[in-house]
Amino acid sequence: MLGLSLEKIGMDKKRVFLVGFMGAGKSTVGSLLAGALGWEFIDLDQAIEKQQGKAIREIFEAEGEPEFRRIETAMLNALASKSQIVVALGGGAFAQASNRASIARLGTSVFLDCRLEVILTRCTDDGTRPLFRSSQLRELFAVRQPLYSESDLCIDVSEMAPYQIVHSILEQLGSNRNETFILPS
Secondary structure: OEOOOOOOOOHHHOEEEEEOOOOOOHHHHHHHHHHHHOOEEEEHHHHHHHHHOOOHHHHHHHHOHHHHHHHHHHHHHHHHHOOOEEEEOOOOHHHOHHHHHHHHHHOEEEEEEOOHHHHHHHOOOOOOOHHHHOOOHHHHHHHHHHHHOOOOEEEEOOOOOHHHHHHHHHHHHOOOOOOOEOOOO
16 A cells, blocks of 8 residues: 655646557556546547547548647647646657657656567557557667656556556655555555
């Protein structure tokens, strides 16, 4: 059991953004973290798909990556009106300088750092991740890693289960709330 809260690193904004490469576990961990905090969980890619009425893959194919990134940035900036949210970002969202600046203004970013070899075992080429099909996947990973490292917190999640990751995030965020979060070991 952990008695934790979020004062330590500016959590008065009450927004946590999970950052990392596709397959790092942002959506799984985000849902669990939001549950532990009693906050809303938002998967940014799913929110885009809902708003646009089509899959990310279809947006990439029909309108191109630049249009997808424009939509993504607009959706991200719209989160300024919400609080007590945990947001799982798409793998490329934090790679955009303007998005990094918005996230820094809006809340706390947490990089779920996962080795590419682990990610490759987690992700299948089922067509839902347009950039996963890229022959330059390793290059994309190498380019994005230093950008992800600009996050407020960085956690190596390569060998951790989702509940262990949540535990680590909560520990690193600090405590001032009088709540107890019960996480399985």
